[in-house]
Amino acid sequence: MAPVPTPSAEPDDDLDSYVGLDARTAQERARGRGWSTVRTLPTGAIITMEYLRGRINFEVADDTVKRCWKG
Template sequence: MAPLPQQPRTPDDSPEDYVGLDADAAERRARDRGWPRVRRLAPDAVITMEFMPGRLNLAVRNGEVVRCWHG
């Protein structure tokens, strides 16, 4: 049996820390803290609900993060 693929490491980081930040600054911070994937979305964007370890989602309105979550 083949070994299971290794999942990306999720940094020990609180999504609440990103709310209120400028979107560019939040993305830089996430990458500096080790997030391999950062996704920007409109707050009302229609998205699929698949969970991706190692991804940080930023809901951005007028250049500011209004919501943030893992996966």
């Protein structure tokens, strides 16, 4: 029987530290801290709510991160 895969660990990161950054800086910082997927969304975007381990989401308005969450 094949072993059960172990999901990779998510970065231990302070998500609030991204709020207020410009979108490009936030994306670069997130990638540098080990997030495998960085998603930037406009305010009010309709998205699916599936959880994807290793993904960080930014809600961006006027090129500024307004909200950040993982998954």
